[in-house]
Amino acid sequence: MSPAIMAEGLVKKYGDVVALDGMNLSVPEGTVLGLLGPNGAGKTTTVRILTTLLRPDAGRATVAGCDVVRDAARLRSRIGASGQYAAVDEHLTGAENLEMIGRLHHLGTERSRRRARELLERFDLTDAADRPVRGYSGGMRRRLDLAGALVADAPVLFLDEPTTGLDPRARAALWDVIAELVAGGTTVLLTTQYLEEADRLADRIAVVDHGHVIALGTADELKARIGGDRIELTVTSSRDLETVRRALAPLAAGDVQTDATALQVTIPVSNGAASLTTALGHLAAERVTVRDAGLRRPTLDEVFLTLTGHQATDHTEKETAR
Amino acid sequence: MNALNLAIADGITITKRNVLKIKRAPDLLGGVVMLPIVFVLLFAYVFGSMISVPGMSYQEYLIPGIFVVTIVQSAQITGYTLTQDLQKGIFDRFRTLPMAPTAVLTGQTLADLLTNFTSVVVMALVGLLVGWRVHSSPAEVVLGFLVLLLFAYAFSWVTATVALALRTPEVFNNIATLMSFPLVFLSNAFVDSARLPGPLQVVADWNPVSTLVQAARVLFGNTDPALPAPDTWPLQHPVAASLLWTALLLVVFVPLATRLYKKAVSR
Known part of the structure; x- marks a missing residue:
């Protein structure tokens, strides 16, 4: 069976800055791959290419059998995505946000409404469901955004640093949700800066540095190496x-x-x-x-020190320069 | 569902979203309603005493002009809202969804058409209060509002194009104001263009705002035989010319805005 997510030699440049430099990935269906790396390593760029937000300069990638460039429209009906910053509408209520996503997934009004209520309940947002998002805290927005990724029950899920900005309780709840989805056959690609999180959630971990994978294995295999x-x-x-x-x-x-x-x-x-x-x-x-x-x-720093001989340097400045 | 049905359904979904936004943040709507009221009061009572129009009261002459000024101003909401959304992550969300990509712009412009409709209604009421009256058949009045709103819709696509090229709300606001002032004032909206000095008169005669104002005056019956007859084609056939302008703006700016949207969001 072909992998749910496959990337071969992805390259993305912003002027002189090489964000991705031969990124290769292969995620079998029903498994979780954790992309582990410091800011600017290329995690977000990878996710943006795989979710059709960016076109790669070179290389190719497929998600759920659809090519990210040639088959982008069909691909979008098979993924759920949550970015690093909450992509929610300030003026709409939590429920309206999720219902809108459901309708744009063409679930129909009734199913969209039901799905929105389910997810609000699941992410502990029922009390805030009918308040405009403008009044939400940062953590609540993140949870709503994550709920947005789950609206369509898509077979492949992309979560870019899903637990950033969440309190420990919300983090644990999200981990449960992800575990449940994967048990049901969903394929997940998530990015994180924390080995503990990758360890807890991912079947396999890809350590990313300078735009490509420098180590790949199960958490135990990586730990043995480091x-x-x-x-x-x-x-x-x-x-x-x-x-x-x-x-x-x-x-x-x-x-x-x-x-x-x-x-x-x-x-x-x-x-x-x-x-x-x-x-x-x-x-x-x-x-x-x-x-x-x-x-x-081990912390991310220690992983990097062992694998690359250098600290997990933050490339954020380069990243924002794009 | 086929592609066209999908595009329509998605467009309606996005329209609803934008209408909700206007409801929740009525400050923008407040602006487009207040501005024409201020214009009416200012021009009708301050300048009105100095500007004389042969054969009729200045109010009768002014209100069709204010309608068009209002439309040009309100259409800028389209551009402004787009630049604001560009600053946030919501377009990223839309682009990972299996929706028609055109729905974002059609939904935005359709919602703004409703805004424009509201401000035109407010304008008409304020106009009636200060002494504006229509002197034409109901069919002509309806046609008059239709011509105004169609142009408003087309002009929303113009401001969308400018906004998607400039991308930040601050820059857009500056440029849009800079653009709309000559458009509005170098026209026959406030004064008879025949009284303007030579080169300005040429600009005013061919300005689409003048054409539309003339169309509104004709359809609402706010003209008088005592007024000098216009000598350029668009002002002689203002309704046809207004519809042509509307069609031209749509043909040019719908594809242009769509292309710029794709470019702006894939950065």
Whole structure:
């Protein structure tokens, strides 16, 4: 079966700035691909090409079997999309916004109305349904925009940084919605700057830098490449930092980082929670007082540092220059 | 549904959206209603005492002119609203939907036709209050309003084109004001163009605003044999000429605006 989303060698330039430089993607039907990368890496440009908002300068792409350039009109009836900023109408109410999207998807008046109510309920906007969006908070607008992407029950969904601007509760609710849709066979491409989110939602993660994919795999495969999780320890005195580093060196799956001002030691480990227990045992034996200890996923910065040897530099200035 | 039906259905959906917007943010509508009222009061009572028109009261002469001025001003709402929408993400949303791309512009211009209809009604009432009367058959009066509104619709596409070329509300406002002033004042809307100095008279005689004003005067019966007869073709056949202007504007600016819309949103 052909993939639900396929991109081959996509290139997009804005003057001298190369936004996409040979982007390749393949997302099988009913799976979630997370595009992970810093601002300006090319995530949004990719989404804009795949949702027919932009034409690529080179390369080709298909979504649900439709070519993004030649078959754009048919493609649009098979996708739902939510951008980084809320594309909602200020003067219309939440319900009117969603009903309008339903009618423009040609669902008919009655179905559009019913679908709007369902989604408002789902995104916790029922109380605000009949108020103009002008009075909505940023988070409410984002939720309404996401609801807009779901109106048509499209087989392929594009979500550009879907959880940016959402509070933890709304974020968790969105994660549930996405999981449910995928269980029902929907294909999702989402972009994020957070490994944790990609880890939680995506079957596979594509790490993007300078307009192309630099690493692709499941969250576990990527974590194995970048040295698994991180143990983060805070000690009470700077004298202990060296002791900790020495005592825990055998556990480390990569470079151990120490931060003298924060009195923190970060150790990449491959065995997760088990490593944390072992580490704390070692430190007790060395009589080091630990003020705080925790296990966390690598940050985007750490992923980039490991994969590319450079920090996840923000290319936002270039991006806005277009 | 075939493509044409879809385009019509989508156009109606977008029209409804824009009508709701006008309802929720009536400040723009307030502007286009207030401006003609101010014009009527100013011209009828301040300049009216100094401007004399042979054979009739200045009010009778003025109101058809104010109708056209109102239409030219109201049509700018189309352009202004488009530039505002361009600043937001809503066009991106529309473009990911399987809707007819032309629906955005047809929906906008149709909603603005309703705005224009409202301001013309207000104008007619204010006109009647200050002494304007029609002296023609009901059929001619209806035709008069029809000619005015058709031109208004066509002129909305002109301001849409300008707006989509300029893209920001501030720049559009400046340019639109700059454009509309000579259009409105270098015409026969306020004074008889025959009294203007030579070159300005030529401009005024061929200005579509003059043609439309003349059409309104003829159809509402606000002319008098004592007025000097116009000597240019558009002013001698103002109704036909107004309809020709309307057709010409539509033929030129509908495709132009559509093309500029596609260009403006795919940046």
